[in-house]
Amino acid sequence: MALVTLLIITFLLFLMVRIMPGNPFPSERMSADAIAKKRAEMGLNDPIFVQFGNYMKNVLLKGSFGKGSSLYNGAPISTVLPQCMANSFKIGGISILLGTLIGLILGIAAALNRGRFWDTFCTVLSIVGVCVPSYVFMIFLQYFLAYKVTIFPFYFDASRFLSSSVIPALSLSLFSMSTVARFTRNEMVEVMDFDYVLLAESKGMYGTKLVTRHILRNALIPIVTVIAPLVVDLLTGALVVEKIYGINGLGKLLVDAISGEGIDYNYVLALGIIYSALYILIMLILDIAYGLLDPRIRLAGKKES
Amino acid sequence: MPDKILEIKDLDITFKTTAGPVHAIRGVNVDLERGETVAIVGESGSGKSVVMKTAMGILAGNATINGGEIIFRYTDDDGNAQEVDILKKEKRWIRQNVNGRRIAMIFQDPMTSLDPTMTIGNQLIEGMIMHLNLPKDEAKQRALELLKEVGISDPEKRYKQYPHQLSGGMRQRVVIAIAISCYPDLLICDEPTTALDVTIQARILELIKTIQKEHGISVIYITHDLGVVAKVADYVNVMYAGRIVEVGNVEEIFYDPKHPYTWGLLSAMPDLNTNDDRLYTIPGSPPNLLHEVVGDAFAPRNQYALKADWKEQPPMFRVSDTHYAATWLLDERAPRIEIPEELKNRIERMKADHEVGNGSRL
Numbered sequence: 332m333a334l335v336t337l338l339i340i341t342f343l344l345f346l347m348v349r350i351m352p353g354n355p356f357p358s359e360r361m362s363a364d365a366i367a368k369k370r371a372e373m374g375l376n377d378p379i380f381v382q383f384g385n386y387m388k389n390v391l392l393k394g395s396f397g398k399g400s401s402l403y404n405g406a407p408i409s410t411v412l413p414q415c416m417a418n419s420f421k422i423g424g425i426s427i428l429l430g431t432l433i434g435l436i437l438g439i440a441a442a443l444n445r446g447r448f449w450d451t452f453c454t455v456l457s458i459v460g461v462c463v464p465s466y467v468f469m470i471f472l473q474y475f476l477a478y479k480v481t482i483f484p485f486y487f488d489a490s491r492f493l494s495s496s497v498i499p500a501l502s503l504s505l506f507s508m509s510t511v512a513r514f515t516r517n518e519m520v521e522v523m524d525f526d527y528v529l530l531a532e533s534k535g536m537y538g539t540k541l542v543t544r545h546i547l548r549n550a551l552i553p554i555v556t557v558i559a560p561l562v563v564d565l566l567t568g569a570l571v572v573e574k575i576y577g578i579n580g581l582g583k584l585l586v587d588a589i590s591g592e593g594i595d596y597n598y599v600l601a602l603g604i605i606y607s608a609l610y611i612l613i614m615l616i617l618d619i620a621y622g623l624l625d626p627r628i629r630l631a632g633k634k635e636s
Numbered sequence: 637m638p639d640k641i642l643e644i645k646d647l648d649i650t651f652k653t654t655a656g657p658v659h660a661i662r663g664v665n666v667d668l669e670r671g672e673t674v675a676i677v678g679e680s681g682s683g684k685s686v687v688m689k690t691a692m693g694i695l696a697g698n699a700t701i702n703g704g705e706i707i708f709r710y711t712d713d714d715g716n717a718q719e720v721d722i723l724k725k726e727k728r729w730i731r732q733n734v735n736g737r738r739i740a741m742i743f744q745d746p747m748t749s750l751d752p753t754m755t756i757g758n759q760l761i762e763g764m765i766m767h768l769n770l771p772k773d774e775a776k777q778r779a780l781e782l783l784k785e786v787g788i789s790d791p792e793k794r795y796k797q798y799p800h801q802l803s804g805g806m807r808q809r810v811v812i813a814i815a816i817s818c819y820p821d822l823l824i825c826d827e828p829t830t831a832l833d834v835t836i837q838a839r840i841l842e843l844i845k846t847i848q849k850e851h852g853i854s855v856i857y858i859t860h861d862l863g864v865v866a867k868v869a870d871y872v873n874v875m876y877a878g879r880i881v882e883v884g885n886v887e888e889i890f891y892d893p894k895h896p897y898t899w900g901l902l903s904a905m906p907d908l909n910t911n912d913d914r915l916y917t918i919p920g921s922p923p924n925l926l927h928e929v930v931g932d933a934f935a936p937r938n939q940y941a942l943k944a945d946w947k948e949q950p951p952m953f954r955v956s957d958t959h960y961a962a963t964w965l966l967d968e969r970a971p972r973i974e975i976p977e978e979l980k981n982r983i984e985r986m987k988a989d990h991e992v993g994n995g996s997r998l
Contacts, residue, residue, distance in 0.1 A: 535736035
């Protein structure tokens with residue numbers, strides 16, 4: 332099922348890239364003849380289905396996404412991609428962990444102190460966090476943590492990975508933290524009024540046991556739903572943050588592929604496929620997580636299979 | 637010597653809402669003797685559940701207790717008699733010493749009162765592990781026995797299942813099993829059969845009754861169903877708009893009701909033995925407690941309302957040692973107003989039926 336979806340997405344992407352305005356050649360610097368020759372060489376004059384067929388043959392049989400036409404001097408994409416993916420995934424991973432963890436803590440604190448200081452504090456924080464774009468927050472962090480006080484490097488430096496990923500990871504985590512905090516708070520407040528929590532309390536449950544066993548577990552089910560797309564966003568890198576901080580990641584690669592001298596079809600396509608594949612993968616994991624959290628879904632699934 | 641297990645005195649509670657403070661409980665008194673069954677009867681919103689949730693310490697966060705006492709008497713682990721005011725105790729103490737262990741509660745809707753993400757077994761042993769310090773395998777053993785006791789077949793299988801795999805009646809049995817798992821002294825049943833099929837209702841009531849007899853538990857029923865009251869209760873408290881308006885033993889309330897509201901409730905019960913094919917309803921609806929009530933809260937719906945009812949809240953007039961009613965009709969200055977003729981006939985019929993021995997008082 333997931334594979335069929337991916338195939339359809341790939342085809343649509345392929346179509347859209349071809350339809351997209353602009354072309355892969357720096358037209359100011361190439362003559363019309365040279366462009367025509369290059370086009371023929373790349374097979375761009377073939378019917379679209381033939382082009383797609385050739386492309387898929389390459390991807391599936393040779394595992395290659397082709398070469399770049401303008402980026403990295405036409406090096407095969409499969410040699411450029413792993414490094415970029417590693418960078419994006421690492422920073423994205425850190426920020427999603429950070430965001431989810433802090434978000435959960437803030438949300439739980441807010442829900443348990445409904446209507447009091449912590450609640451208001453978390454609400455304000457999460458509104459600010461959702462409203463402020465991550466790159467604005469990052470510039471702010473750069474100013475204070477890298478310029479005023481030089482604790483962290485101003486730009487990304489692969490040789491000092493850990494210290495130079497603090498600022499982008501923090502700024503990227505802001506949005507997911509706020510979203511998770513807000514959802515956790517609302518879900519928990521809702522669950523706390525349910526009968527089964529009252530029953531648990533009337534059994535004598537209190538404190539951590541009550542929160543983790545009865546409230547949080549039930550509240551987590553919808554929270555997982557919001558975390559999933561956040562994960563994809565972060566893993567695939569935030570375009571602007573990567574570009575500004577100079578991180579060699581997927582986001583920056585995509586921006587470069589589009590804004591360079593001519594659009595690099597193969598890069599755009601490859602990145603599009605990676606994004607989609609990740610999204611599908613995360614959704615798959617999400618479905619499994621649902622089953623683990625909610626026995627109703629788990630058992631319904633068993634009956635069918 | 638009377639041994640009152642629970643005494644609720646002058647309980648007064650206000651809820652903060654967006655529309656303003658709602659004075660939901662306006663001085664409620666309820667007594668319960670050990671081993672007996674008391675029913676609290678009233679319409680939705682009369683505050684019956686709130687009173688019992690207060691006794692369990694599970695009141696919603698927007699409630700303020702303005703005054704009153706809830707005296708609970710029990711024997712502690714060393715065998716000493718204890719007397720506490722639950723309202724003065726902190727939540728943690730209540731959870732550790734009262735909830736589940738000495739007072740247990742059965743909720744109205746078994747479809748929502750079990751945690752959907754936890755197996756029946758785990759929900760059952762949770763309380764026992766906490767209160768009785770049982771090791772897990774012993775708790776499981778007792779849980780299986782409990783499931784059998786409440787009439788669940790194949791307990792081993794049910795133990796591992798989740799609430800959604802059980803029917804409503806079975807879930808309510810599980811809730812009852814949870815409630816009695818730690819040998820409580822008092823069981824609060826908040827409309828335990830309202831959400832159930834009529835055919836199951838009687839069986840659940842029967843089950844609670846049996847358990848009560850076997851374990852010597854005192855029971856409080858919260859209900860709007862007078863049929864349930866007649867089947868189970870020793871004493872009845874009729875509640876209206878946050879106050880108890882009439883209290884008495886079950887015969888007094890059913891055969892000799894004094895408050896016009898109780899008349900209304902009794903008349904509103906469906907009855908097959910009548911030529912009238914209309915079902916009586918009490919006109920109007922309960923007062924909005926956002927506004928402070930002047931006089932008797934029932935006056936606007938009461939066709940027998942006296943002038944005094946509009947001005948001053950009636951006190952509890954004594955009818956007998958066990959029977960009290962808050963209506964100015966009982967004042968010696970009041971004109972003599974008799975029970976409506978139709979209700980009178982009906983009560984005669986009920987009495988006759990009962991004497992013939994038709995079991996239930998209805």
